[in-house]
Amino acid sequence: MGDTEVLVVGAGPVGLTAAVELRRRGVGCRIVDRLGEPQPYAKAVGIQPRTLEVWDAMGLVRDALDAAVPLYGQLGYVNGEPQPRVDLRLPPEVPYGFAALPQYTTEALLTAHLEAYGGHVERGTELVDLEQDSDGVRARLRTPDGTETVQARYLVGCDGAHSRTRKVLGLAFEGDAFPEEYMLADVEVDWDLPSGYTVRSAHQDAGGATDDLLVCVPLPGRGRYRMSMLVPPELSVTAPDAEAAHGLEAGRAPELRHVQAVLDRLAPRPTTARDLRWSSVFRISHRLVERYAAGRVFLAGDAAHIHPPTGAQGMNTGIQDAYNLAWKLALATQGVAADGLLDSYHAERHPVGEEVVARTVRHAREGLDLQVMREAQLLVRYRDSPVVTADPGPGSPEPRPGDRAPDCRGLTGDIAAYPVRLFDLLRSSHHTMLLYADAAAAPEELRACATAARAAAHGRLNVFAVLAPGAPGDGIGVPRVHDRDGSFSRTYAARAPEAVLVRPDAHISARFPHPAPSPLTTHLTTTFAPPPG
Numbered sequence: 001m002g003d004t005e006v007l008v009v010g011a012g013p014v015g016l017t018a019a020v021e022l023r024r025r026g027v028g029c030r031i032v033d034r035l036g037e038p039q040p041y042a043k044a045v046g047i048q049p050r051t052l053e054v055w056d057a058m059g060l061v062r063d064a065l066d067a068a069v070p071l072y073g074q075l076g077y078v079n080g081e082p083q084p085r086v087d088l089r090l091p092p093e094v095p096y097g098f099a100a101l102p103q104y105t106t107e108a109l110l111t112a113h114l115e116a117y118g119g120h121v122e123r124g125t126e127l128v129d130l131e132q133d134s135d136g137v138r139a140r141l142r143t144p145d146g147t148e149t150v151q152a153r154y155l156v157g158c159d160g161a162h163s164r165t166r167k168v169l170g171l172a173f174e175g176d177a178f179p180e181e182y183m184l185a186d187v188e189v190d191w192d193l194p195s196g197y198t199v200r201s202a203h204q205d206a207g208g209a210t211d212d213l214l215v216c217v218p219l220p221g222r223g224r225y226r227m228s229m230l231v232p233p234e235l236s237v238t239a240p241d242a243e244a245a246h247g248l249e250a251g252r253a254p255e256l257r258h259v260q261a262v263l264d265r266l267a268p269r270p271t272t273a274r275d276l277r278w279s280s281v282f283r284i285s286h287r288l289v290e291r292y293a294a295g296r297v298f299l300a301g302d303a304a305h306i307h308p309p310t311g312a313q314g315m316n317t318g319i320q321d322a323y324n325l326a327w328k329l330a331l332a333t334q335g336v337a338a339d340g341l342l343d344s345y346h347a348e349r350h351p352v353g354e355e356v357v358a359r360t361v362r363h364a365r366e367g368l369d370l371q372v373m374r375e376a377q378l379l380v381r382y383r384d385s386p387v388v389t390a391d392p393g394p395g396s397p398e399p400r401p402g403d404r405a406p407d408c409r410g411l412t413g414d415i416a417a418y419p420v421r422l423f424d425l426l427r428s429s430h431h432t433m434l435l436y437a438d439a440a441a442a443p444e445e446l447r448a449c450a451t452a453a454r455a456a457a458h459g460r461l462n463v464f465a466v467l468a469p470g471a472p473g474d475g476i477g478v479p480r481v482h483d484r485d486g487s488f489s490r491t492y493a494a495r496a497p498e499a500v501l502v503r504p505d506a507h508i509s510a511r512f513p514h515p516a517p518s519p520l521t522t523h524l525t526t527t528f529a530p531p532p533g
Contacts, residue, residue: 014301015158016110021326034126046312052096163303175287397493438496443475452517
């Protein structure tokens with residue numbers, strides 16, 4: 001099929017996210033996967049609120065909400081005794097809660113979204129080797145028809161824990177493996193426990209150590225769960241080599257009787273398992289790649305970080321990897337990125353991967369210490385990133401540069417009678433600048449800021465005026481919304497006049513009280529190349 005701007009290797013949720021976001025921005029992109037067909041496995045099922053925010057911006061959230069089931073919390077049992085119920089409560093300004101969705105449904109939704117942008121997955125096609133220079137990447141692929149060499153400007157390896165991309169690059173993947181083996185099963189049960197709750201039932205020995213475990217995550221369908229259990233001795237085998245000891249293992253599928261035996265020991269209610277749709281044995285490792293990028297090749301998802309599934313962090317973290325990287329690659333391929341923009345991918349996402357690996361390993365060994373906002377991935381920050389302004393320090397208003405841009409509601413326009421969300425303004429493939437103004441604002445000064453910032457961003461910047469009650473709406477020359485109930489000023493601790501710059505991945509890149517054109521354009525040069533002329 002010839003050359004392309006970006007080659008994405010791997011068509012799981014992470015690779016599909018990268019391909020969709022590139023296609024959505026008009027970037028030529030091919031995505032390949034070594035499997036001839038999508039896998040029909042539930043695998044990763046927990047969907048974090050932050051991922052739903054990402055899907056909102058991508059235009060995918062409505063379909064995902066229709067297909068998913070809510071997760072309200074966890075019911076815990078130890079040696080048959082109920083433990084305090086855990087409820088997943090979020091602040092009211094967070095637009096989405098926790099959800100469960102089988103991975104094959106997630107992949108189907110993303111694939112359909114990709115096809116709507118003119119893309120498709122090239123199946124039965126795997127990366128064999130690659131080489132790169134200052135001009136691009138040459139990838140050798142094995143296809144159903146033979147071999148093919150593809151010239152791409154960039155390559156993104158989303159090819160999982162056993163990543164061929166990572167191995168060809170020779171990058172270290174440091175960590176270790178857990179000794180336990182587990183089995184997964186997608187089954188139905190007939191107990192009367194409340195729906196929407198994960199069930200965790202453990203047996204502890206006299207010393208308090210867990211020696212038997214059952215974890216059940218709800219799935220769409222009546223009484224349907226993805227269950228995780230320790231492997232019985234008859235299914236256990238010698239561990240493979242350390243780096244490969246992660247993920248599903250071929251050839252050993254637990255049967256319904258294996259699942260029922262665990263339920264007989266640990267289920268909080270007597271129940272019968274039925275309708276086994278899929279099962280597998282799997283192992284867990286915890287590893288982190290030394291670098292997320294090498295030249296023009298980038299790693300995302302399990303190719304960069306693997307860890308226990310505690311808290312459903314893996315797939316969601318990988319989706320955010322791809323979401324962070326894609327807009328930067330788009331600016332680079334379009335020739336408008338600042339020289340160091342792509343370096344910010346490793347600078348921002350490697351610390352996130354390091355924290356997630358450490359936290360999930362700690363939770364797996366010591367038990368879950370639930371901090372709901374962190375588990376929801378709503379506290380991911382890039383305050384030390386080279387492409388956000390320096391953290392102004394204690395006492396400065398939050399959210400600060402590098403933080404996630406929170407939603408707020410109750411904004412109104414001049415014509416429409418219904419309120420809008422801030423996320424409605426941010427739903428774009430471009431940067432967004434929010435100019436907050438009150439009655440004392442000087443419209444001509446804000447207009448000059450908007451003009452200068454748009455030029456510095458090569459036109460890839462949307463600007464909105466957010467007007468406090470009494471603020472003059474005329475003269476700024478940009479679309480405007482009214483903060484009539486003060487939701488924006490409260491959520492952002494805004495001090496008029498102020499400019500808030502938000503990146504395409506909905507993280508704040510800068511805040512400027514009393515904005516002026518020169519500081520705005522200087523900041524934007526960390527992301528955008530100088531405009532021609």
